[in-house]
Amino acid sequence: GPYLAGASLLLSSKPPFLPENSPSKTSQSQSSSDQEKLSLDRIFASSEFNTHPLPPIHWVPELSGYLTLEPSASLPDGQDIILYTLPQKKRQVLIEASALVPFGEEKPISIEDFTFSRDRTKLLIYTNSRRVWRRNTRGDYWVLDLNSGLLQKVGAHAQPSSLMFAKLSPRGDQVAYVYKNNIWVEDLKTHQPRQLTRDGSKTIINGTSDWVYEEEFGLRDAFRWSPDGQYIAFWQFNTQDVPRFTLINFTDSLYPQLIQFPYPKVGQTNSACRLGVVKVSGGPVTWIKAPGDPRNNYIARLTWVEHPPEIIFQQLNRPQNTLRIIKADIQTGDVQIIHTETDETWVEVVDEIFWLKNGQYFTWISEKDGWRHVYLISREGKREPKLLTLGNYDVIKLLQVDEKRGWLYFIASPHNPTQRYLYRSRLKSSGRPQRLTPTSFSGTNTYRLSPDCRWAIHTYSNFDTPPLTEIIELPSHRPLAQLEDHAELKKKLARFKRRPTEFFRIDIGEGVQLDGWCIYPPDFDPSLKYPLLVHVYGEPAGVTVVDQWRGKRYLWHLYLAQQGYFVISIDNRGTPAPRGREWRKRIYGQIGILASQDQAAALRRFLQERPYIDPERIGVWGWSGGGSMTLNLLFRYPKLYKVGLSVAPVSNQLLYDSIYQERYMGPLEKNRENYLKGSPITCAHQLEGDLLLVHGTGDDNVHFQSTAALINELIKHNKLFWLMIYPNRTHSISEGKNTTRHLYRTLTDFLLKHLPPGGR
Numbered sequence: 001g002p003y004l005a006g007a008s009l010l011l012s013s014k015p016p017f018l019p020e021n022s023p024s025k026t027s028q029s030q031s032s033s034d035q036e037k038l039s040l041d042r043i044f045a046s047s048e049f050n051t052h053p054l055p056p057i058h059w060v061p062e063l064s065g066y067l068t069l070e071p072s073a074s075l076p077d078g079q080d081i082i083l084y085t086l087p088q089k090k091r092q093v094l095i096e097a098s099a100l101v102p103f104g105e106e107k108p109i110s111i112e113d114f115t116f117s118r119d120r121t122k123l124l125i126y127t128n129s130r131r132v133w134r135r136n137t138r139g140d141y142w143v144l145d146l147n148s149g150l151l152q153k154v155g156a157h158a159q160p161s162s163l164m165f166a167k168l169s170p171r172g173d174q175v176a177y178v179y180k181n182n183i184w185v186e187d188l189k190t191h192q193p194r195q196l197t198r199d200g201s202k203t204i205i206n207g208t209s210d211w212v213y214e215e216e217f218g219l220r221d222a223f224r225w226s227p228d229g230q231y232i233a234f235w236q237f238n239t240q241d242v243p244r245f246t247l248i249n250f251t252d253s254l255y256p257q258l259i260q261f262p263y264p265k266v267g268q269t270n271s272a273c274r275l276g277v278v279k280v281s282g283g284p285v286t287w288i289k290a291p292g293d294p295r296n297n298y299i300a301r302l303t304w305v306e307h308p309p310e311i312i313f314q315q316l317n318r319p320q321n322t323l324r325i326i327k328a329d330i331q332t333g334d335v336q337i338i339h340t341e342t343d344e345t346w347v348e349v350v351d352e353i354f355w356l357k358n359g360q361y362f363t364w365i366s367e368k369d370g371w372r373h374v375y376l377i378s379r380e381g382k383r384e385p386k387l388l389t390l391g392n393y394d395v396i397k398l399l400q401v402d403e404k405r406g407w408l409y410f411i412a413s414p415h416n417p418t419q420r421y422l423y424r425s426r427l428k429s430s431g432r433p434q435r436l437t438p439t440s441f442s443g444t445n446t447y448r449l450s451p452d453c454r455w456a457i458h459t460y461s462n463f464d465t466p467p468l469t470e471i472i473e474l475p476s477h478r479p480l481a482q483l484e485d486h487a488e489l490k491k492k493l494a495r496f497k498r499r500p501t502e503f504f505r506i507d508i509g510e511g512v513q514l515d516g517w518c519i520y521p522p523d524f525d526p527s528l529k530y531p532l533l534v535h536v537y538g539e540p541a542g543v544t545v546v547d548q549w550r551g552k553r554y555l556w557h558l559y560l561a562q563q564g565y566f567v568i569s570i571d572n573r574g575t576p577a578p579r580g581r582e583w584r585k586r587i588y589g590q591i592g593i594l595a596s597q598d599q600a601a602a603l604r605r606f607l608q609e610r611p612y613i614d615p616e617r618i619g620v621w622g623w624s625g626g627g628s629m630t631l632n633l634l635f636r637y638p639k640l641y642k643v644g645l646s647v648a649p650v651s652n653q654l655l656y657d658s659i660y661q662e663r664y665m666g667p668l669e670k671n672r673e674n675y676l677k678g679s680p681i682t683c684a685h686q687l688e689g690d691l692l693l694v695h696g697t698g699d700d701n702v703h704f705q706s707t708a709a710l711i712n713e714l715i716k717h718n719k720l721f722w723l724m725i726y727p728n729r730t731h732s733i734s735e736g737k738n739t740t741r742h743l744y745r746t747l748t749d750f751l752l753k754h755l756p757p758g759g760r
Helices: 025-031 040-043 211-217 488-496 554-562 582-586 594-609 625-636 657-663 668-677 680-686 704-716 740-756
Strands: 057-060 067-069 077-087 091-095 113-116 122-132 135-145 152-153 164-168 173-178 182-187 193-195 204-206 221-225 231-238 245-250 258-261 272-280 298-304 310-317 322-328 337-342 359-367 375-379 397-402 407-412 421-425 445-451 457-462 465-473 478-483 504-509 515-521 529-533 566-571 611-621 643-647 692-698 722-726
Touching: 040 298, 040 554, 057 113, 067 113, 113 164, 122 164, 135 164, 135 173, 173 515, 182 231, 182 445, 193 457, 211 298, 211 657, 221 298, 221 337, 221 722, 231 298, 258 337, 272 298, 337 375, 359 397, 397 445, 407 445, 445 504, 465 488, 465 657, 504 594, 515 594, 529 594, 554 566, 566 594, 594 611, 594 625, 611 625, 611 740, 625 643, 625 680, 625 692, 643 740, 657 668, 692 740, 704 722, 722 740
Parallel strands: 529 566, 529 611, 611 643, 643 692, 692 722
Antiparallel strands: 057 067, 067 077, 077 091, 113 122, 122 135, 135 152, 164 173, 173 182, 182 193, 204 231, 221 231, 231 272, 245 258, 298 310, 310 322, 322 337, 359 375, 397 407, 407 421, 445 457, 457 465, 465 478, 504 515, 515 566
16 A cells, blocks of 8 residues: 554543553463463464465355355365355355366466356456566466366467456456556457557556556556446556656676666656547547546546446546546547545545446545545436435445445444444435444454345454454344354464553543554563553554554564563554544645654653653654654654664655655645655754664665665764665565564564663
């Protein structure tokens, strides 16, 4: 995400914040004498604490069930495709692995994902994938004809692992894909490929996206079949005039290699983006006449609608404070604006669009009344949007619409912004929403609903507990089958010395209360003073204070608590918590300024209320936007924060990409002063504590350039610091043998030396 690294009752804000029924130090140590302690090697050099990802699961409502993958009983390396019908969870092997062995091969295809044609006569398989920037979006595709049993590779003319986003046509007779920045279609009877676009090149991109659209709008798959299978609508990007960024690969050859790619920084030239529609049978492209300069407007989303076939797209202006829903005629390219959303700050792109009343209305999300709510909008744009959810709470995510029975299903948490629950409300009346998640699932709940809203895949976890995933019936929430409960992992965690994580709310004055969590040392003694490590992010792209399992990040924090640290995290204003528009948009134009003020105010109050925290041993750490926050806190408040661990930070906001930074800071020409004021590099001269900088030289997202610029500034002011560089590692700093283990060992070693652990 945009430079992201990656029922607890809210407590009153009265000191001393001791855990309820807190045992004495003696009784705690006696009761836990046989308990285990974590180690860095156990966390980062083994798979002991890994959670198990689910295989692909696809709903098939017409068969009242779902499809998934399971290891084959007949072939050692194979996978069978299984149909489970509900509610009995009756199991049926739909396709055996033996049917997926290519001619002349001995082993079946290793399935990474699969889709069926609507009539279930064709199976499209994705395999042998390769990474493109952040995800594995390039690979090989095969089609199995279930009537004839014929298995054939799609795009046999192409190089291995080079096709992108292959999709069966609605009729199941063709498959379209992107190859070398062009869109191709292949007839599944003749397997003859046909090239629909021919201008794809290093600078012209058809059917997929440029770097910044992928990073900031999540756009990778950039073409769509029409519902009748006769047309394809697609994005085209012209990167010709976008400034190139250069990465240097120092280690993979005798001489360093240069990797260049278009990357628009703040105020720089964007790609020219436009939409085209082309007949699958061939012919010229109809270019959609989107209003405005294609380099200074963004086309963030596109969908087809039937009766008659049209495309609907979302266009943002460059400041991203105006979003238009536009429909386009596919024959002429003419357009009509059917709805406009504006804000003094920024407007979010909407993904939760569901078409109702035979495509005449669609759902929309707006914050115009101060909360994130669902509206119904006419396709013709002739009526005022109708509010479907009502109340002083945020709809976190609209999941599904059951038009037949008249219900909206969505995630919300009106009473606790650190948690997530399933609700539903009536389509026709804006009444009080009905919570469907049972009270026993206190924490974070996610759902994948079937299209008919009869079933769902429900995943539950809380901060201290790994996830449970099950199939449930709706609206009763009755469990039908357990998919994964991580029972063994839970048993291991039960053997460790740890206390339940405490969620709290802290008052920083003027009516502002911030949410936070706190991990205590297992042998906590309130008569002693302990060092504190603050984990931060603080940007508008993510929250840290969610009552949800965080995997190895949580385990590392727990490991530090076992060494004698208090570990906390607090979400400042401007983070995307479900606390209303004003909470989220308060940060506009002052990234790095307001957030660091909130964090420092919260820490001061925390120290007042918790006498067992040593004010001389305060550390802060974060990654990406959290790395930037770490720098801002260490530089701006040198008397508060003594140690900082900053991983992959943005030191100067002018060095980051146009879409993200301009969204939250406004146009550069109108807010240059705050762009600089909010950048940690401008206050680097105030460093007094111990700073560790960590960055990967292959980071295509937050460039090593950002850390290099900060290094120069620190040297200029004669400030000493520590530096750890990871050659050719990306923003995740995860590539290469032993990298993650080494990174966390480096962070831990620095903490142990510069922020001594334990109560005193």
